[in-house]
Amino acid sequence: MTQQAEMTELEHTSTIHDHSGCREKAIHTAEKLCSQRGVRFTPIRREILELIWESHRAIKAYDLLDRIKPHMGSAKPATVYRALDFLLEQGLIHKVESLNAFMGCSYSDHRHDQLLLVCVQCHEVEERPGERVMEAIAMELEQAAFTMQRKAIEIHGICGRCASSSSSSSRAAN
Amino acid sequence: MTQQAEMTELEHTSTIHDHSGCREKAIHTAEKLCSQRGVRFTPIRREILELIWESHRAIKAYDLLDRIKPHMGSAKPATVYRALDFLLEQGLIHKVESLNAFMGCSYSDHRHDQLLLVCVQCHEVEERPGERVMEAIAMELEQAAFTMQRKAIEIHGICGRCASSSSSSSRAAN
DNA sequence: TTTTGATTGTTACAATATAACATAGCTATC
DNA sequence: GATAGCTATGTTATATTGTAACAATCAAAA
Ligand SMILES: [Zn+2]
Ligand SMILES: [Zn+2]
Ligand SMILES: [Zn+2]
Ligand SMILES: [Zn+2]
Numbered sequence: 001m002t003q004q005a006e007m008t009e010l011e012h013t014s015t016i017h018d019h020s021g022c023r024e025k026a027i028h029t030a031e032k033l034c035s036q037r038g039v040r041f042t043p044i045r046r047e048i049l050e051l052i053w054e055s056h057r058a059i060k061a062y063d064l065l066d067r068i069k070p071h072m073g074s075a076k077p078a079t080v081y082r083a084l085d086f087l088l089e090q091g092l093i094h095k096v097e098s099l100n101a102f103m104g105c106s107y108s109d110h111r112h113d114q115l116l117l118v119c120v121q122c123h124e125v126e127e128r129p130g131e132r133v134m135e136a137i138a139m140e141l142e143q144a145a146f147t148m149q150r151k152a153i154e155i156h157g158i159c160g161r162c163a164s165s166s167s168s169s170s171r172a173a174n
Numbered sequence: 175m176t177q178q179a180e181m182t183e184l185e186h187t188s189t190i191h192d193h194s195g196c197r198e199k200a201i202h203t204a205e206k207l208c209s210q211r212g213v214r215f216t217p218i219r220r221e222i223l224e225l226i227w228e229s230h231r232a233i234k235a236y237d238l239l240d241r242i243k244p245h246m247g248s249a250k251p252a253t254v255y256r257a258l259d260f261l262l263e264q265g266l267i268h269k270v271e272s273l274n275a276f277m278g279c280s281y282s283d284h285r286h287d288q289l290l291l292v293c294v295q296c297h298e299v300e301e302r303p304g305e306r307v308m309e310a311i312a313m314e315l316e317q318a319a320f321t322m323q324r325k326a327i328e329i330h331g332i333c334g335r336c337a338s339s340s341s342s343s344s345r346a347a348n
Numbered sequence: 349t350t351t352t353g354a355t356t357g358t359t360a361c362a363a364t365a366t367a368a369c370a371t372a373g374c375t376a377t378c
Numbered sequence: 379g380a381t382a383g384c385t386a387t388g389t390t391a392t393a394t395t396g397t398a399a400c401a402a403t404c405a406a407a408a
Contacts, residue, residue, distance in 0.1 A: 074357060098271040098326045117320045136310040145334030146291050152272045154326045160319030248388060
């Protein structure tokens with residue numbers, strides 16, 4: 001209820017690196033994995049994954065819907081959610097539970113749990129393996145006699161870039 | 175999309191311990207803290223907190239609404255969400271992000287981060303301090319140059335009780 | 349080619365959450 | 379006690395997020 005930077009739908013590409021490479025790599029990995037697994041990487045699924053990879057921000061289902069509608073008049077909520085379900089099942093994206101939003105997985109070639117660092121200023125989300133954290137959780141669960149099925153570990157705060165550029169300029173710039 | 179035990183609204187009290195003690199303790203702590211802080215623990219807020227503490231399960235906002243309506247014809251979504259906002263601000267409850275639901279805080283006399291163990295069978299949620307996990311996260315964040323504001327750490331799986339009683343009987347019994 | 353299962357289209361709706369403004373109730377002074 | 383200002387609640391409306399159900403289409407396999 002406090003801060004919520006207002007940004008247009010277009011200010012979403014990172015200024016930090018050549019981001020188109022991220023998207024292309026992700027799509028290529030998705031093609032390979034789907035082929036290996038005998039599941040279909042259909043045009044809708046590809047387009048949703050591409051849209052998700054247009055930034056390192058998590059994106060909401062209805063924002064995805066708005067963006068595919070120009071290309072796909074027939075798109076409806078179910079269109080988007082079905083593609084998201086598929087991408088989640090295949091481990092190609094993650095859901096950020098605390099945002100009700102979705103982001104591309106940076107390590108989709110193997111199943112894993114992830115630590116998500118959500119910047120409340122630039123809204124980028126960094127995925128980290130966090131091995132030490134996962135080990136500590138495993139120990140905790142053993143103590144608790146709890147059998148894990150899945151984890152959601154999400155940290156909200158200020159990323160390093162925002163912190164260093166924080167005096168004033170270029171805030172919320174990507 | 176796999177399991178979702180169907181339970182009536184009434185099967186929500188734990189069979190494991192004298193649960194009324196949990197609720198009374200929580201209400202007493204809430205009274206004390208609100209008084210110390212000079213904030214008002216109004217009847218609506220108290221009733222919502224009592225309802226949340228009717229079980230160790232996380233409860234959804236609209237289920238709370240259904241339950242207070244008999245006593246409060248005027249109750250509307252905003253009634254519930256405002257009480258929830260207050261209780262969250264005061265650290266008396268936690269939101270389980272991965273369920274869009276709310277649970278009583280077991281350690282509300284001091285601010286803390288928590289590890290939530292969500293049983294997908296009996297739907298109880300256990301809150302643990304998880305100090306080792308928090309330390310590991312702190313180290314990870316230092317490496318990542320990330321300044322934390324808040325955490326959500328939620329594990330879904332099977333609790334010890336459900337695992338031991340799992341052959342058949344008394345499943346989903348509380 | 350036919351069949352079968354998976355995918356998509358379509359409609360309708362359920363579930364979760366907030367905005368905005370009006371009314372009522374406390375609390376602190378005068 | 380009056381009254382002014384702040385907090386809490388009532389009320390209406392709407393925004394956002396997510397599913398159910400069934401029909402139509404497409405694609406892989408037999
Ligand atoms: Zn990942
Ligand atoms: Zn940032
Ligand atoms: Zn707590
Ligand atoms: Zn259980």
